[in-house]
Amino acid sequence: MIEGLYPVLPFIVGAILCSILGGVPRKVIALATPVVGLLALLGLPDGSSFALSFLGFDLVLAEVDKLSFLFALLFHIAAVIGVIYALHVKSRLETCSALLYAGSAIGTVLAGDLVTLFVGWELLALTSAFIVWARNDDRSLATGGRYLVFQVLSGLSLLVGLLIHHQAGGSLTISELGVLDLASPGALWIFLAFGIKAGFPLLHTWLIDTYPAASATGAVFLSAFTTKTAVYALARFFPGTEELILIGAVMTLFPIFYAVIENDLRKVLSYSMINQIGFMVVGIGIGTELAVNGAVAHAFNDVLFKGLLFMSMGAVLHVTGKSCGTDLGGLWRKMPITTVLCLVGAASISAVPLFSGFVSKSMVMAAALQEGHTYLWFLLLFASAGVLEHAGIKIPYFAFFAHDSKLEAKEPPVNMLLAMTIGAGLCIFIGCRPDVLYSLLPATVDYMPYTTTHVLTQLQLLLFASLSVVVLMKSGIYPPELVRENLDFDVFYRKGGRLLGWIINNPIARGMTALSRMVLDEAPAKLLHLVQKIPAHPPVHWQMVLPGLLLLLALLAFLFANLFQ
Amino acid sequence: MSADSHAAPSRIHWWLVGACMVVFAADFFYHRHLEPAVEQIEGIPGFYPIYGFIGIALLILLSRLLRAAVSRKDGYYDD
Numbered sequence: 190m191i192e193g194l195y196p197v198l199p200f201i202v203g204a205i206l207c208s209i210l211g212g213v214p215r216k217v218i219a220l221a222t223p224v225v226g227l228l229a230l231l232g233l234p235d236g237s238s239f240a241l242s243f244l245g246f247d248l249v250l251a252e253v254d255k256l257s258f259l260f261a262l263l264f265h266i267a268a269v270i271g272v273i274y275a276l277h278v279k280s281r282l283e284t285c286s287a288l289l290y291a292g293s294a295i296g297t298v299l300a301g302d303l304v305t306l307f308v309g310w311e312l313l314a315l316t317s318a319f320i321v322w323a324r325n326d327d328r329s330l331a332t333g334g335r336y337l338v339f340q341v342l343s344g345l346s347l348l349v350g351l352l353i354h355h356q357a358g359g360s361l362t363i364s365e366l367g368v369l370d371l372a373s374p375g376a377l378w379i380f381l382a383f384g385i386k387a388g389f390p391l392l393h394t395w396l397i398d399t400y401p402a403a404s405a406t407g408a409v410f411l412s413a414f415t416t417k418t419a420v421y422a423l424a425r426f427f428p429g430t431e432e433l434i435l436i437g438a439v440m441t442l443f444p445i446f447y448a449v450i451e452n453d454l455r456k457v458l459s460y461s462m463i464n465q466i467g468f469m470v471v472g473i474g475i476g477t478e479l480a481v482n483g484a485v486a487h488a489f490n491d492v493l494f495k496g497l498l499f500m501s502m503g504a505v506l507h508v509t510g511k512s513c514g515t516d517l518g519g520l521w522r523k524m525p526i527t528t529v530l531c532l533v534g535a536a537s538i539s540a541v542p543l544f545s546g547f548v549s550k551s552m553v554m555a556a557a558l559q560e561g562h563t564y565l566w567f568l569l570l571f572a573s574a575g576v577l578e579h580a581g582i583k584i585p586y587f588a589f590f591a592h593d594s595k596l597e598a599k600e601p602p603v604n605m606l607l608a609m610t611i612g613a614g615l616c617i618f619i620g621c622r623p624d625v626l627y628s629l630l631p632a633t634v635d636y637m638p639y640t641t642t643h644v645l646t647q648l649q650l651l652l653f654a655s656l657s658v659v660v661l662m663k664s665g666i667y668p669p670e671l672v673r674e675n676l677d678f679d680v681f682y683r684k685g686g687r688l689l690g691w692i693i694n695n696p697i698a699r700g701m702t703a704l705s706r707m708v709l710d711e712a713p714a715k716l717l718h719l720v721q722k723i724p725a726h727p728p729v730h731w732q733m734v735l736p737g738l739l740l741l742l743a744l745l746a747f748l749f750a751n752l753f754q
Numbered sequence: 755m756s757a758d759s760h761a762a763p764s765r766i767h768w769w770l771v772g773a774c775m776v777v778f779a780a781d782f783f784y785h786r787h788l789e790p791a792v793e794q795i796e797g798i799p800g801f802y803p804i805y806g807f808i809g810i811a812l813l814i815l816l817s818r819l820l821r822a823a824v825s826r827k828d829g830y831y832d833d
Contacts, residue, residue, distance in 0.1 A: 449817035450825065558791045566792060574809040642787040649777045649802035656774050657810035659767055668818050674830040675821070683831060 194229035195239050195250060196261065196299065200268075200292025204285045216276055219284050223268035223291065230261050230295075238301055249301025252364055255631045256485065260298040260421045262629070263489050264291060266615070267413035267496060274500055274608035275406035283323035287410045290316040294414035298421045303351050303361045306422075310347055310382070314340030317415055324404040332402040335683075339395035340415075343385035350378025369426045380427060387419035387470065388463045390439045394679030396463060397447075401455040401512070405503030408455060412462060412499045413492050420469045420488045429476025437474055438568055440467025445575030447677065452513045452670045454502050454584055458495065461538070461580045464572060465491045471569065472553040475560050478632035483552025486626055490545040490619060494537035497612035498584060501531035504601035504609070505588055511596070514583075514670035519593030524600050528589040533613040537620065539581030540573060542647060545616045548623035548638040551647075555636065574654040581651075582658050587670065778803050 203222030207215050235258065239250040253261075268291035278284065293316055297309030314337065321333035351361075353375030360366050369376045385392045396416070400408050427433065444460035444467075451457045465487070472484030504527050505520065506512045521528040533544070540546035550573065557566045600606060619626050627634040661667040781799040788797050795801060 445813060446817045446820045449814060450821040555789075558789050561791060563791050570805060571809045571813075574806050575813050578810055578813060640787065641784065645777065645780055645784065645786065646802045648773075649781075650806040652770065652774045652777055653803040653806035654810045656770055657807040658814075659770060661811065661814050666818075667814055668821055671821075671825070672828045673821075673825045674828055676824040676826055676830070 190232040191225070191228045192232040194225075194232065196226045196229040196233070196265075197250075197292045197296040199223075199225040199229060200288050200295065204288040204292070207288060208281060208285045211281070215281075215284065219272050219288065220269075220276070222288055223265050223272055226292075226295065227262075227265040227269070230258070230265060233258075240301075246304060248305050249362060250296070250305055251299040252301030253299065255629070256421070256425060257298050259485060259489065259629050259631070260417065261295050263417070263492055264295045264298065264414060267291070267492050268295075270496060270500075270608045270611055271406075271410045271413060273611070274409055274503070274605055276604040277602045278404075278406050280323050280325075280404075283320060283404065283407060286316050286319035286323060287407075290320060290410060290414060294418050297418050301363055303354075303363065303366070306363070307344070307347055307351055310386075310418075311344045313386075313415060313418060314344055317411060320407045320410055321399055321403050323407060324402070329402045329404075332399050336395050336399040339385055339392075343382045345382075346378050346385065347382035350375040350380075350382060353378065363425070366426075368428060371427070371430055371432065380430075383419050383422045383427070384436075385419075386415055387423060388416055388440070388466055389436055389470075390443065391678050393440075393463050394677055394682060397456060397459045397677055398679060400459045400462075400499075401453050405506045409496055409499045409503055412458075412495055416462065416466055417488050417492055420466060420473070420484070423470065423473050424481055424485055428473050428481050430474055433470050433474025434562065434565065435474075437467045437470030437472075438565055440464065440470055441569060441572035442467070442575075445572060445579060447675060448575070448579035448583070450668055450671075450675055452515055452672060454514060454517070454588060455499070455506070455512045457579055457584060458498055458502060461498075461576065462491075462495055464576060465495065465538070467572070468550055468553050468569065471565070472556065475553070475556050475562070477556050477560060479552055479559065479634075479636060480556035482627075482630045482632050482634055482636075483549055483554075483556055486549035486552060486630055487546075489626060489629075490537065490549045490616070493612055493615050493619070494534045494545060497530065497534035497609060497616060498538065498580065500605065500609045500612060501527055501534060502584070502588065504605050505598075507601050507605065508598050509596045513672070514587035514591075515672055517588045517594050517596070518591035519589070520596065520598050521589040522593075523598040524589065526600055526606055527609070528585070530606075530609040530613045531585050531589065533616055535581045535585050537616040539577040539651060540647060541581075541651060542620075542639070542644045543617070544620040547620055547647065548626070551638055551643060552636055570650070574650060577651055577654050578658055582655060774803070 199222050203218055203225075206218045207222075210218060233251070233253045235253055235255065238252045241248045241250050251257075268288075271287060271291070275283065275287065290313065293309050293312035297306055297313060300306040300309055318333050318337040318340065321329050321336055323329075354373070355361055355375075357374035359373070359375070369379065371377060371380060385395075388396045400411055403411055423433065441464050444464040448457045448460040448464070451460060469484040469488050469491070472480040472487065474480075502512055504524070505517065508524070509517070509520075511517055537544040537546045540550050554566060554569050554573075557569060623638055627636075658667070778800060781803075786797075
């Protein structure tokens, strides 16, 4: 434990050192960075804070309570796992960006005032864009640009909301601020900012676009921080906001359909991520202690099991260069360890008893029933079965089983296996000892996940859902994997963006060119011509017309002034 | 879809069928603790198995419709 150290500082120093060093020293520094950060975090008791005076601002860099501590702890764990997983990566840019990205996320969740939160929010956007670009191929370069547009819009929205909020006399200190009401000035902008990063429906497209385009290691980092920071922010400022229940329910539902037909398994995982965030958003919207606890616990578990699944697909991508269902299959013989670790992730996300998802998702569902949201409960139960279909069965089945793709493959480097093993170990540990996670949650937990009824009903749901998948596959009804582009809402953004580009390039640019030619080239010549035509001694009628005109103008001005008094 | 997924059920499929039968039968021997809000539906023996089975079937069928609606050729955005 290190006392009195701002946990973000090691990440900044670590990133600077990694940008200078190479080879083994860089690996050592990259690995030491999140460990030192973690020790610094553990040295911060509940209620401690870091203040800083900067340009006349009194900033509260960090304010530790149970909620911010839990997320900061989670992000440190994710950073340790991610750095180990990416230890073989030679890209200096990716290593440095990843450390700064993790640091930004930690800084954002620890932030004690809205200005610090905003700075963290923007750094999160910028540093993560560099992780996307670090893959350095045509697709990631283009995608990274589109990604940054969404992230910058989120930051802008937060800034606007923050300014309106402050203008209306709202406090910028988070501890004084408490919970925001959507109707209060600026709150809607702040809500929108969080919504973009959390992947609210229609605002979610950047996630589906970006994560599959990042490198095998980059996607692991990306999957951990951005959306969960947004979940933290929603849990901090908008618990009990009823609109979130509907938004979250939609988020749990529509991705499971896309996940069935999507071929790129990392895209399936991206849809799966929106689905899981949906459960968290629903929990935050319900807003009771059990519900918010469930949402936060599920965020914790999701980072671990979704990270594990992204790591296993990243491992497949790393050794085969492919991530599509049509190209993969039968890899379990060549990658048995990766297969088992992927199955642990699949079991965890599907909420199989003894795995982590089982102890957190059910908290949100139990809270939904307690608060009388019966229809919602049925929908969430359906979405839970859907998760099993795409993340529990489809991902491992198409990658490691199905038909043998005859691809050249072997187990990934040992650092990747180690990172996945740590992730898998934590998934099982939390599944078997939920009390450890529960003790970290914001409110006291009075919930028992392991009752005979819960275990039995969950097994019934999962086993029969699996049976259904098998029956549909055997009967040929299950849609085959196809190399296709499935249009999502971003068709409007991307086609709309192109239309805007065309309008700017064609009517507007041509109009401007014509106008500038007229004003700059033709008008002076014509004016000169006119001036030359004016006689040196104007005839009498000019002298008579001019005062008349001036009189008319004065009259009009007088009339207008009176009319519009 | 691979050719061998249409093949005859293997041992693992029979294990799955067996496990399904066991958990289905459990409903008739074990009295579940029902949630008051959904007691009438949840209390039906075999509710969870039926819901899981039909839910997935519905999911897959609707996904086929979704594919018909949104699927375009690969590289749609590159043109």
